[in-house]
Amino acid sequence: MPSIRKQTLRGKVAVIGIGMSPVGKVRGKSPLWLAADAAKKALADAGIGKSGIDGVLSSHAFASPFHRFSVAFSEYLGIQPTFSNTLQVSGATAATMFNIGAAAIHGGLAEVVLVVGGDSLLTGLTPDLALRSMTESRDQQYEMPFGIPVANTFAMTAHRHMKDFGTTPEQLAEVAVVQRRHAMRTPGAQQTTPITVDDVLSSGMVTTPYHKLDCSLISDGGAAFILTSAEHAKALGIKSPIYILGGGECYTHEHIFLMPSLTTTGAVESSRRAYEMAGYGPKDMDLAGVYDCFTGTVIMMLEDLGFCPKGEGGRFVEDGQMTYGGQIPSNTHGGLLSFAHSGVPGSLFHFHEVIAQLRGQCGERQVPGAELGLVHSLGAGFATNATTILGTENTL
Amino acid sequence: MISSEDAMKKPVPAPDADSAALWHGLRDGMLLLQHCADCGHVQYYQQAMCRQCGGENLSHRPASGRGKIHSFSVVHRAPGPAFKADTPYAVLLIDLEEGPRIISTYTGGKPEDVVFDMEVMLVCEKVNDEITLPRFRKA
Numbered sequence: 001m002p003s004i005r006k007q008t009l010r011g012k013v014a015v016i017g018i019g020m021s022p023v024g025k026v027r028g029k030s031p032l033w034l035a036a037d038a039a040k041k042a043l044a045d046a047g048i049g050k051s052g053i054d055g056v057l058s059s060h061a062f063a064s065p066f067h068r069f070s071v072a073f074s075e076y077l078g079i080q081p082t083f084s085n086t087l088q089v090s091g092a093t094a095a096t097m098f099n100i101g102a103a104a105i106h107g108g109l110a111e112v113v114l115v116v117g118g119d120s121l122l123t124g125l126t127p128d129l130a131l132r133s134m135t136e137s138r139d140q141q142y143e144m145p146f147g148i149p150v151a152n153t154f155a156m157t158a159h160r161h162m163k164d165f166g167t168t169p170e171q172l173a174e175v176a177v178v179q180r181r182h183a184m185r186t187p188g189a190q191q192t193t194p195i196t197v198d199d200v201l202s203s204g205m206v207t208t209p210y211h212k213l214d215c216s217l218i219s220d221g222g223a224a225f226i227l228t229s230a231e232h233a234k235a236l237g238i239k240s241p242i243y244i245l246g247g248g249e250c251y252t253h254e255h256i257f258l259m260p261s262l263t264t265t266g267a268v269e270s271s272r273r274a275y276e277m278a279g280y281g282p283k284d285m286d287l288a289g290v291y292d293c294f295t296g297t298v299i300m301m302l303e304d305l306g307f308c309p310k311g312e313g314g315r316f317v318e319d320g321q322m323t324y325g326g327q328i329p330s331n332t333h334g335g336l337l338s339f340a341h342s343g344v345p346g347s348l349f350h351f352h353e354v355i356a357q358l359r360g361q362c363g364e365r366q367v368p369g370a371e372l373g374l375v376h377s378l379g380a381g382f383a384t385n386a387t388t389i390l391g392t393e394n395t396l
Numbered sequence: 397m398i399s400s401e402d403a404m405k406k407p408v409p410a411p412d413a414d415s416a417a418l419w420h421g422l423r424d425g426m427l428l429l430q431h432c433a434d435c436g437h438v439q440y441y442q443q444a445m446c447r448q449c450g451g452e453n454l455s456h457r458p459a460s461g462r463g464k465i466h467s468f469s470v471v472h473r474a475p476g477p478a479f480k481a482d483t484p485y486a487v488l489l490i491d492l493e494e495g496p497r498i499i500s501t502y503t504g505g506k507p508e509d510v511v512f513d514m515e516v517m518l519v520c521e522k523v524n525d526e527i528t529l530p531r532f533r534k535a
């Protein structure tokens with residue numbers, strides 16, 4: 001029995017349904033459709049109707065004109081929830097939706113919360129919207145006049161990590177190679193052609209040290225989840241509810257030049273809080289979904305989430321520790337680098353994979369006996385960090 | 397909202413209540429840092445309140461312009477058409493002599509010459525009558 005320090009939402013809320021729209025290049029479908037398609041599948045998976053939902057949490061969508069995406073989504077699906085919000089902390093939004101959804105249920109604001117996101121970054125953006133998506137989240141006075149793409153802020157953290165710890169371009173590339181191998185066993189993944197370290201290093205420079213294949217994909221797609229109280233899950237007769245055991249967040253800065261350290265991030269604190277709530281540590285995790293906007297991001301996160309010591313992430317990946325048979329199989333679906341990256345829903349795919357793994361539904365890519373999983377979402381040059389820990393009934 | 401026409405132009409800062417003095421100073425060839433009289437904190441990102449102690453006893457003093465490169469990344473794929481002609485260009489995170497870190501780009505040399513810990517010097521680059529950008533060259 002794990003040691004639990006205080007009264008929290010640990011184990012009080014379960015995920016009872018998961019769903020995903022088609023991903024990759026999905027022509028002619030709006031972000032709302034992608035979200036609603038995923039929601040219908042999640043409802044069917046849970047075995048409940050749309051009238052069974054009383055709460056909706058969503059992310060924003062770049063390709064959608066709606067400021068209140070969660071509200072527009074509810075209208076689209078034809079429901080009138082009594083709890084709803086559209087959350088925006090960039091890439092970290094996915095895990096915050098789980099944490100806040102669980103807190104809302106635990107606190108009595110809602111009984112059944114739909115966590116949902118959909119976006120069409122590949123086929124749904126006009127050139128103007130595409131430019132906006134690349135630049136709008138950077139500071140208009142201090143950053144954008146210099147031509148600083150979002151990738152550049154992450155690149156400068158990876159570059160400093162290489163200087164301080166000797167992390168190599170080959171080690172960065174290995175992350176992309178491993179995840180591509182994972183994606184090859186995931187039905188529907190956007191990129192399934194095998195790649196080598198040399199392929200990554202010769203794929204064209206985007207912003208040093210990142211080549212094209214060090215960067216995540218651009219995709220269409222949506223994902224949805226049904227959360228409810230453990231009691232309600234029981235009453236519904238759900239076969240394998242997956243419990244939310246812990247959540248944590250950390251926001252260290254807005255501007256990259258005010259990031260306290262370029263190589264140690266808020267993921268240290270967000271995961272520490274999630275582990276403390278869950279009563280488990282990094283060594284207990286059977287698999288992880290690690291936000292992977294860029295290859296170097298994964299290396300830094302494997303360190304900050306406690307899977308290896310600071311500075312050793314490159315060697316850890318090189319040693320095969322982030323794949324099957326290693327210490328922490330990560331992004332077993334292929335992640336943002338190879339499965340799909342449709343904005344915030346991209347990070348919801350990590351949740352979809354970890355939950356499916358904990359249910360034992362992953363076929364040939366199943367991590368044997370997986371009972372505990374961690375998902376970490378982050379965004380905006382490590383400005384935002386959120387962690388969620390999930391587990392099976394045995395882990396309560 | 398960015399229109400197609402605007403996308404061809406580089407974004408120009410619009411000074412606000414917090415930042416007006418910074419942009420005035422740059423127009424006159426000075427990079428003004430905020431010094432807190434209450435706790436001694438020095439900040440580059442301009443705000444009418446000290447980020448360390450919350451005090452409002454801040455005064456502007458010109459930076460020496462000297463700094464050292466903490467990290468950098470050379471952009472090969474520009475964020476939009478306005479910056480395409482400039483590629484490759486080096487984005488720099490510079491630790492100023494007075495303490496604060498600043499983000500800027502390298503000027504007066506090739507981006508491949510940029511290395512960690514390189515000493516750099518402020519260059520005030522006029523954009524228009526209102527706006528001058530703080531950029532950096534090798535010291």
Ligand SMILES: [Zn+2]
Pocket residue numbers: 432433434435436437446447448449450451
């Ligand atoms: Zn002060």
